[in-house]
Amino acid sequence: MAADPIISLPIISLRGVTKIYGEGPTAFQALKGVDLDIQQGDFVAVMGPSGSGKSTTMNILGCLDVPSGGTYLFKGHHVETLDRDQRALLRRRYLGFVFQGFNLLSRTTALENVELPLLYRGEDKKLRYEMGMAALDKVGLKDWWDHTPAELSGGQQQRVAIARAIVTQPDVLVADEPTGNLDSQRSIEIMELLTDLNRNSGITVLMVTHEPDMAAYARTIVHFRDGLVESIEAGVTA
Amino acid sequence: MLGTTVILAFRAINRHKLRSFLTTLGIIIGVAAVVTMVTLGNGATAAVREQISSLGANVLQLRPGQGFGRGGGGPRPPDFKERDLTAIENQLTGVRAVAPVVQSSGTAIYEGNNWSTTVYGTTSAYSEVQQWKVADGRLFLPDEEEAGKSVCIIGNTVRTNLFQGTEPVGQRMRIKGVSCQVVGVLATRGQGGFGDQDDVVVMPIKFVQRRFTGDRDISQIMVAVDDAYDTSTVQASLEELMRERRKIKAGDQDNFNVFDTKQISDTLTGTTTILTQIVGAVAAISLLVGGIGIMNIMLVSVTERTREIGIRLAIGAVAREVLMQFLVEAIVLSCLGGLIGLFLALIASVAIAPLMQVPFLFDVKVNAIAFLFSAAIGVVFGYFPARRAAALNPIDALRHE
Numbered sequence: 337m338a339a340d341p342i343i344s345l346p347i348i349s350l351r352g353v354t355k356i357y358g359e360g361p362t363a364f365q366a367l368k369g370v371d372l373d374i375q376q377g378d379f380v381a382v383m384g385p386s387g388s389g390k391s392t393t394m395n396i397l398g399c400l401d402v403p404s405g406g407t408y409l410f411k412g413h414h415v416e417t418l419d420r421d422q423r424a425l426l427r428r429r430y431l432g433f434v435f436q437g438f439n440l441l442s443r444t445t446a447l448e449n450v451e452l453p454l455l456y457r458g459e460d461k462k463l464r465y466e467m468g469m470a471a472l473d474k475v476g477l478k479d480w481w482d483h484t485p486a487e488l489s490g491g492q493q494q495r496v497a498i499a500r501a502i503v504t505q506p507d508v509l510v511a512d513e514p515t516g517n518l519d520s521q522r523s524i525e526i527m528e529l530l531t532d533l534n535r536n537s538g539i540t541v542l543m544v545t546h547e548p549d550m551a552a553y554a555r556t557i558v559h560f561r562d563g564l565v566e567s568i569e570a571g572v573t574a
Numbered sequence: 575m576l577g578t579t580v581i582l583a584f585r586a587i588n589r590h591k592l593r594s595f596l597t598t599l600g601i602i603i604g605v606a607a608v609v610t611m612v613t614l615g616n617g618a619t620a621a622v623r624e625q626i627s628s629l630g631a632n633v634l635q636l637r638p639g640q641g642f643g644r645g646g647g648g649p650r651p652p653d654f655k656e657r658d659l660t661a662i663e664n665q666l667t668g669v670r671a672v673a674p675v676v677q678s679s680g681t682a683i684y685e686g687n688n689w690s691t692t693v694y695g696t697t698s699a700y701s702e703v704q705q706w707k708v709a710d711g712r713l714f715l716p717d718e719e720e721a722g723k724s725v726c727i728i729g730n731t732v733r734t735n736l737f738q739g740t741e742p743v744g745q746r747m748r749i750k751g752v753s754c755q756v757v758g759v760l761a762t763r764g765q766g767g768f769g770d771q772d773d774v775v776v777m778p779i780k781f782v783q784r785r786f787t788g789d790r791d792i793s794q795i796m797v798a799v800d801d802a803y804d805t806s807t808v809q810a811s812l813e814e815l816m817r818e819r820r821k822i823k824a825g826d827q828d829n830f831n832v833f834d835t836k837q838i839s840d841t842l843t844g845t846t847t848i849l850t851q852i853v854g855a856v857a858a859i860s861l862l863v864g865g866i867g868i869m870n871i872m873l874v875s876v877t878e879r880t881r882e883i884g885i886r887l888a889i890g891a892v893a894r895e896v897l898m899q900f901l902v903e904a905i906v907l908s909c910l911g912g913l914i915g916l917f918l919a920l921i922a923s924v925a926i927a928p929l930m931q932v933p934f935l936f937d938v939k940v941n942a943i944a945f946l947f948s949a950a951i952g953v954v955f956g957y958f959p960a961r962r963a964a965a966l967n968p969i970d971a972l973r974h975e
Contacts, residue, residue, distance in 0.1 A: 395969055398888075400888060400968050400969050401969055420892075420893060421892040421893060421894070424887065424890050424891060424892040424893070425890065425892065427888065427889065427890040428889065428890025428891075429890070431890075432889075433888050433889060435972065439881065439884075439885045439888075439972065440885075441882055441885065442589075442882075443589040443590075444585070444589065448585070452885075452886070452889060453889045453890060455578050455581065455582065456578065456886075456889065456890050456891050456895060457890075458578060500889070501889075
């Protein structure tokens with residue numbers, strides 16, 4: 337990545353981040369000192385073989401986990417020192433999550449699923465409805481608001497999950513293999529949706545993927561190997 | 575935040591209606607059992623009290639001998655005389671009415687029907703002392719009492735068994751071989767602490783003394799105490815009067831006893847109250863078992879919903895909110911169970927009370943306590959599973975299959 341001529345603070349900055357699972361002789365070092373800066377508005381694809389540390393890094397970036405060592409600055413604030421509840425509040429306020437397995441609440445309508453983060457934010461019923469429907473509209477599922485996940489296709493479920501992730505208008509969308517369970521046509525639709533959110537809504541997208549086709553949608557591609565960042569390259573669309 | 579968790583709890587319960595119902599079934603049964611038992615028990619206590627008060631409230635029974643028995647092996651203590659009765663009427667303050675009683679048993683016959691019963695010889699004052707009412711016909715006339723005429727008032731059991739549908743008033747029946755005219759029928763009094771109180775034939779005392787007992791002794795004197803006076807004070811002065819009249823020296827034991835019906839009342843209601851408490855306690859254990867049922871299913875539910883908890887934590891629920899959701903779910907379930915239980919108890923009590931011949935008494939306190947107890951069970955037994963849910967790590971929870 338070429339040096340950015342415009343001096344701007346990265347939204348995410350990892351310095352020397354390590355992560356060790358377990359203790360003693362069985363301890364496993366998943367991250368061995370990761371340095372990574374992500375700029376506001378970027379679309380980052382994280383690639384690498386299994387066990388390379390990309391999922392661990394994403395968990396830390398998504399504030400679901402804490403590093404064993406090193407520093408993590410989110411919008412200039414130290415995250416590694418935050419406790420469980422503080423990280424939950426940070427996720428609620430700034431982050432949205434999309435998972436490979438969709439992870440929608442079963443027997444719950446699309447709208448109720450999308451409204452869930454707003455419920456935790458304490459928004460009132462009217463606003464929840466308006467924002468929830470707007471988010472569903474954005475992913476093209478406005479007419480499906482009263483369907484439960486069992487009544488939706490995989491691609492539709494993932495779009496509901498994306499609507500749930502963006503309903504709070506987060507700064508960063510963390511997507512963990514969002515197309516892993518979808519066929520190529522649905523995958524393309526999801527990638528186009530993520531690209532649109534990145535370009536037109538200004539959401540920074542962090543995506544883990546195995547597939548170079550999907551990574552091709554990103555502006556920046558980060559390769560992980562053996563618990564370290566191997567290389568950072570500009571994406572095709574950059 | 576509480577509003578949020580309440581919404582979430584109701585949604586979760588609504589999503590799993592059958593499981594929610596099964597979870598709360600223990601509470602439903604427990605609350606229904608406790609409230610039904612206690613309600614019926616209170617009804618039984620009230621029924622006992624009612625029957626005892628039908629013996630006559632504030633009535634002192636004066637009998638010869640000590641205590642219930644005739645006392646010891648010595649000579650039989652003498653019965654009372656009519657002048658004792660007069661003395662009580664004239665010398666004792668706080669007396670509303672005094673009635674002498676002699677008792678005999680025998681067979682009554684009417685047109686080939688036989689019925690063994692108890693014959694009471696007394697005066698019209700007895701009606702006042704015992705608060706007996708005549709449902710049909712009339713009480714004895716003064717001249718019938720004075721002359722000891724062969725007239726009788728019969729209880730309802732006698733009427734049913736002996737007359738079998740015939741209107742008894744005005745009929746002549748035979749009692750212990752003597753013909754007598756029925757002038758009245760007593761109002762039904764039901765089962766008392768001492769057997770069927772309607773299985774009686776009441777006749778003028780002079781008649782019973784002359785034809786059946788053969789002397790002018792009075793075996794029992796009933797003294798009704800005026801409401802304005804303290805029963806125990808009147809009892810003490812009655813005892814003093816009788817000691818004096820029977821010439822009992824200071825330090826010697828009484829050869830008579832005075833029995834306060836209120837004491838029987840207190841003893842019997844005390845017994846039914848204890849029984850109610852025991853049965854209620856047994857039912858309360860089932861309520862406790864219901865609480866453990868809630869905890870059990872909530873724990874299973876936490877495991878089953880691990881992924882859901884992971885989702886909630888990932889999108890920014892703090893641990894406290896997850897804890898509150900599960901706790902509120904448990905409380906809502908146990909409260910709903912409590913309400914359904916109260917409703918079932920109401921139905922059961924209304925249905926069973928007539929079968930047990932006890933009144934249905936809705937006790938707000940019992941219902942309120944049972945409900946609050948069920949809510950408390952939700953808090954206590956919901957807390958452990960809720961804490962477990964809240965302690966989950968979002969990453970592990972999301973990975974859970």
